[in-house]
Amino acid sequence: MEILSTDFFEGNLFSYLILPLLIFFARISDVTIGTLRIVMVSKGQKLIAPLLGFFEVIIWLITMSKIIQNIDNWVAYVAYGAGFATGNYIGLIIEEKLAVGIVQLQIITRQNAQNLIAKLKAGGxxxxxxxxxxxxxxxxxxxxxxxxxxxxxxxEIMRTYNPNAFYSIEEVKSISRAASGYFKPNLRWRKGK
Incomplete structure (x- = not known):
């Protein structure tokens, strides 16, 4: 039984299919985690970023050790590169879906803005x-x-009331509680708590 398992790990099926697939998925995992870690660092998430970094590095070390052990396996290199590219793509999609953080939206319009202003205020x-x-x-x-x-x-509100308005969006790292009396996402601030 032990001879069969050793033969399996030294055979072509493992070396040129299973190992590259494992490397590919490991790279997807560590690069996706790395992308999210960078986002968390930029947002000042002091607890989440180091935790993500820990798992990112552990996965990377395991993956690199397998690459070094199989240094003559060109399929592993291709899997490594493909996993890196795919991990970047998936990390950005996840980051976009999470939509973590606060932004400043600036709208500039030549059209009368009173309806847009009223609708934004009505929306809180x-x-x-x-x-x-x-x-x-x-x-x-x-x-x-x-x-x-x-x-x-x-x-959507802007496009409904001023469809030709110009807008820009900037990331905001932090806001002052004193100045955020009308900051909608945290209603406790609005109530003075």
Whole structure:
């Protein structure tokens, strides 16, 4: 029985199919975790980022040890590269779905912004707005701080009331509780708790 298992691990099926598949999936895992770790570091998540980093490095070390043990196996190299590329793609998709964090949305419109402002306020979004001078005419500038997972909702409101408005989105690392009396995602702040 032991001879069969040793033969299996030294055979072509294992070396050129099973091992590369294991390397491929390990690379997907560690690169996906690495992508999420970088996002958590940029968001200041001091507990989650190191934990993700621990698992990322452990998986990477195991994968690299298998590459070194099979240094003459070109299929393992291809699997390693393909796993890296796929892991980046999957990590970005997961990060997009998680929509972690807070963003500042800036809307600039030449059209009258009163309906848009009223609709954003009615939706519970705190806004700041002012008139400004654009390149050729006066414009309205609207700012709001929202959770990243609410961006599509706010953009739908904008497209409904000012479809030609220009907008930009910036990541926000932190906000001041004192200045966030109308910050919708955390209603406890609104109630003064």
């Amino acid at each position: 979004y705190g806004i700041t707005h002012h008139e400004a001078q654009g390149a050729n005419e006066k414009v309205a500038v609207i700012y709001t701080i929202i959770k990243r997972n609410e961006v599509n909702r706010v953009l």
